[in-house]
Amino acid sequence: MVEVLIEVHVLExxxxxxxxxxxxxxxxxxxxxxxxxxxxxxxxxxxxESLAFYVDQIDQMQGIYDQVVDSLLDRQKSGNVNSGNIN
Structure with a gap:
């Protein structure tokens, strides 16, 4: 779920x-x-369905988003924010 959310946020x-x-x-x-x-x-x-599940599991969702934010910050610092092929 962490990797999916990372890529969704990059796409957004x-x-x-x-x-x-x-x-x-x-x-x-x-x-x-x-x-x-x-x-x-x-x-x-x-x-x-995964999002709906984790919304009800707030502690787990917080842990997932901690990893998402850390990963996005690491990508930003390394200049590797972009993945995929939109622009």
Whole structure:
């Protein structure tokens, strides 16, 4: 789940940097999210179910997000924030 959330947040940031209208951003995001999930070998349903599970397990979710934030900060420091192929 940590790696999935890292990549989802990177994708969200990339789409935001495109400065598209809300509707266009949603279309672009959904397209790349599907590609991301395919690359990670998960479905939208699995992602949604996992999020729903961890929302009810707040301590576990906090631990996951601690790892997500640490990893994103490490990527930022090393200049390796971008992954995937959107822009």
């Amino acid at each position: 940031a990339k789409v935001k940097k495109l400065y598209l209208s809300r509707d266009s951003s949603k279309v672009v995001y959904n397209h790349y999210e599907k590609m991301l999930f395919d690359d990670l070998g998960i479905s939208q349903e699995q992602y949604t």
